[in-house]
Amino acid sequence: MSQIETFAVANWSPAPAAADDQRMIATLEAGKVLLLPRLSFELRSDERRFLDPRWSDRRAKNISYDPASAQIKGAIGNSADLEDLRRLLERFHLSAVGLIKNLFPAYGPQLRIARASFRPLPIAGRASSWRKDDSRLHVDAFPSRPNRGERILRVFANVNPNSVPRVWRVGEPFADLARRFLPKLPRQLPGSAALLNALHITKSPRSAYDHYMLHLHDAMKADLEYQQTAPQETVPFAAGCSWICFSDQTSHAAMSGQHLFEQTLHLPVSGLYDADSSPLRVLEKLSRRKLA
Numbered sequence: 001m002s003q004i005e006t007f008a009v010a011n012w013s014p015a016p017a018a019a020d021d022q023r024m025i026a027t028l029e030a031g032k033v034l035l036l037p038r039l040s041f042e043l044r045s046d047e048r049r050f051l052d053p054r055w056s057d058r059r060a061k062n063i064s065y066d067p068a069s070a071q072i073k074g075a076i077g078n079s080a081d082l083e084d085l086r087r088l089l090e091r092f093h094l095s096a097v098g099l100i101k102n103l104f105p106a107y108g109p110q111l112r113i114a115r116a117s118f119r120p121l122p123i124a125g126r127a128s129s130w131r132k133d134d135s136r137l138h139v140d141a142f143p144s145r146p147n148r149g150e151r152i153l154r155v156f157a158n159v160n161p162n163s164v165p166r167v168w169r170v171g172e173p174f175a176d177l178a179r180r181f182l183p184k185l186p187r188q189l190p191g192s193a194a195l196l197n198a199l200h201i202t203k204s205p206r207s208a209y210d211h212y213m214l215h216l217h218d219a220m221k222a223d224l225e226y227q228q229t230a231p232q233e234t235v236p237f238a239a240g241c242s243w244i245c246f247s248d249q250t251s252h253a254a255m256s257g258q259h260l261f262e263q264t265l266h267l268p269v270s271g272l273y274d275a276d277s278s279p280l281r282v283l284e285k286l287s288r289r290k291l292a
């Protein structure tokens with residue numbers, strides 16, 4: 001069964017039919033990708049100059065917009081150009097956050113809005129290590145920022161001007177990969193969370209949930225046979241389309257493409273329509289204990 005479902009949303013402030021709402025919510029929280037082929041993030045003609053790797057400072061793979069400061073990072077240029085680029089990222093940020101609030105109104109009050117990013121560089125041919133290689137199937141987990149089950153929701157828009165798709169592989173449902181890998185993952189050693197925190201390797205103590213999610217991320221990427229033989233589909237996200245998924249739940253691999261906008265939002269498990277669908281609850285059910 002495909003992990004991709006298509007919806008007809010065509011603008012960034014939609015008011016979809018109630019029936020569609022329910023299907024969209026169920027699809028998203030099942031860990032599938034909501035594909036919105038009619039939802040395009042349009043650049044004005046004077047903004048198309050930013051579809052060029054020269055604006056990247058090359059230290060980071062993204063140019064990012066921080067909603068707290070309303071500033072951008074990772075870009076080079078003169079101050080007038082950088083202000084135009086900042087406004088472009090801000091417009092995407094506002095559009096993407098508005099989209100989520102319109103499509104999933106119950107999330108609104110509990111959302112924690114993180115950065116937006118623009119990726120003008122092509123997906124690199126070679127990652128610096130297997131652990132950082134996002135062309136291997138994985139679920140997102142952050143080594144230094146324990147989140148204790150908080151969700152990672154992402155909105156993507158392919159703005160490639162030359163009709164180049166962004167190609168992902170999308171893997172099996174989260175419950176399937178959790179059942180497959182959980183028995184092989186190492187237990188969290190007593191005291192290790194406090195030690196990592198004391199050494200400032202993490203920004204707060206790592207919960208058992210964070211421990212398992214990181215090891216799941218690594219175990220998936222390290223297993224080359226799994227990468228080849230796991231249930232998966234190749235999805236070319238066309239230029240001019242958008243998509244949404246919980247990237248801590250959707251098994252994904254970014255294979256190729258250039259010129260992407262992305263917005264990250266966080267949501268506590270209690271903010272979901274169906275908390276039992278979350279990776280935290282799935283892992284707790286399988287391990288028969290509280291993990292956060």
Ligand SMILES: [Fe+2]
Binds near residue numbers: 134139247
């Ligand atoms: Fe990822």
